[in-house]
Amino acid sequence: MEMTLRWYGSKFDTVTLQQIRQIPGVTGVITTLYDTQPGELWEQERIHALKEEVAASGLHISGIESVNIHDDIKTGLGRRDEYIDNYIKTLENLGKEDIHMVCYNFMPVFDWTRTELARVLPDGSTALAYTQEAVDALDPEKMFESIAGDMNGTVMPGWEPERMARVKELFALYKDVDDEKLFANLKYFLEAIMPVCNKYDINMAIHPDDPAWSVFGLPRIIINEENILRMMHMVDDVHNGVTFCSGSYGTNLKNDLPHMIRSLKGRIHFAHVRNLKFHSPTNFEEAPHVSACGSFDMYEIVKALYDIGFTGPIRPDHGRSIWGEVAMPGYGLYDRALGATYIQGLWEAIEKGAIRK
Numbered sequence: 282m283e284m285t286l287r288w289y290g291s292k293f294d295t296v297t298l299q300q301i302r303q304i305p306g307v308t309g310v311i312t313t314l315y316d317t318q319p320g321e322l323w324e325q326e327r328i329h330a331l332k333e334e335v336a337a338s339g340l341h342i343s344g345i346e347s348v349n350i351h352d353d354i355k356t357g358l359g360r361r362d363e364y365i366d367n368y369i370k371t372l373e374n375l376g377k378e379d380i381h382m383v384c385y386n387f388m389p390v391f392d393w394t395r396t397e398l399a400r401v402l403p404d405g406s407t408a409l410a411y412t413q414e415a416v417d418a419l420d421p422e423k424m425f426e427s428i429a430g431d432m433n434g435t436v437m438p439g440w441e442p443e444r445m446a447r448v449k450e451l452f453a454l455y456k457d458v459d460d461e462k463l464f465a466n467l468k469y470f471l472e473a474i475m476p477v478c479n480k481y482d483i484n485m486a487i488h489p490d491d492p493a494w495s496v497f498g499l500p501r502i503i504i505n506e507e508n509i510l511r512m513m514h515m516v517d518d519v520h521n522g523v524t525f526c527s528g529s530y531g532t533n534l535k536n537d538l539p540h541m542i543r544s545l546k547g548r549i550h551f552a553h554v555r556n557l558k559f560h561s562p563t564n565f566e567e568a569p570h571v572s573a574c575g576s577f578d579m580y581e582i583v584k585a586l587y588d589i590g591f592t593g594p595i596r597p598d599h600g601r602s603i604w605g606e607v608a609m610p611g612y613g614l615y616d617r618a619l620g621a622t623y624i625q626g627l628w629e630a631i632e633k634g635a636i637r638k
């Protein structure tokens with residue numbers, strides 16, 4: 282594995298490349314052209330400039346999170362073929378710049394959904410949190426408004442104000458899209474992009490739906506082992522893989538995370554490792570990465586990744602806001618840096634333990 286950190290680019294992130302470079306063991310960043318819109322073609326020059334900027338700080342680009350998918354592709358409507366063509370050209374440009382991993386999601390309307398961005402924990406830190414009760418009580422059109430005040434002036438991925446202004450229209454777009462339709466549209470997209478992925482050896486890593494169930498009655502398909510295996514088999518190519526995000530699959534306590542990792546051997550191209558603390562099956566917060574602080578056995582999760590021979594980029598995921606840091610919720614420096622060193626500690630112990638046996 283390679284330890285990485287997500288970085289949104291110097292115009293958008295409160296964390297600098299220099300700071301990331303100083304986190305022990307972190308050698309790469311997972312980044313994006315954050316100001317591009319879904320469906321837009323990424324020019325090679327811009328990718329190249331980003332690559333140079335990252336390289337100048339002594340790091341490199343380990344992958345992209347995300348090249349977002351236009352709603353016409355997810356719904357199978359309108360200009361989907363044109364947007365798929367742009368996606369293919371974007372992948373080609375990434376490949377030419379020697380970038381080989383792309384994370385994306387196929388979630389309708391909302392990307393990841395949390396109902397609180399700053400739940401205060403007993404130690405005074407704040408964390409992202411979710412309760413189903415809050416979602417059930419909310420008009421989806423008010424979802425953005427309900428959390429916007431806690432975004433610390435940042436633009437959160439999937440929660441861009443321009444997109445949120447169109448929520449009603451987006452809901453209308455998905456009105457005839459059910460799980461089967463979404464699977465079919467995903468298949469159509471994957472089949473179209475696999476040739477370019479093969480040509481440039483680009484690993485596509487679909488991000489799970491977060492939370493891993495339907496919200497606001499919208500279809501959500503990347504939620505459990507059965508569905509991801511279906512997705513992998515329907516376009517059976519090694520480049521059609523997944524982002525294993527413990528905090529997303531883990532929202533559903535029925536998902537056995539280490540078991541899922543083992544069943545996805547060879548197709549996990551990217552790992553997001555984080556812990557959650559449950560108060561009930563539908564009320565949880567994003568805990569510090571350490572096992573003792575949350576509900577997951579992080580040792581078992583990292584061990585499963587080690588056991589399947591995972592060699593891709595791994596990143597700590599959302600952190601709490603600690604030590605007074607003001608940043609994009611989930612994406613401050615300090616708690617994620619602690620997460621990065623903790624995960625590396627687990628990895629080292631597992632690796633050395635395995636060698637000595």
Ligand code: DNO
Binds near residue numbers: 384385386392393611
């Ligand atoms: C949230 C992230 C997601 C993820 C996308 C991938 O913090 O994990 O926004 O990046 O779903 O496309």
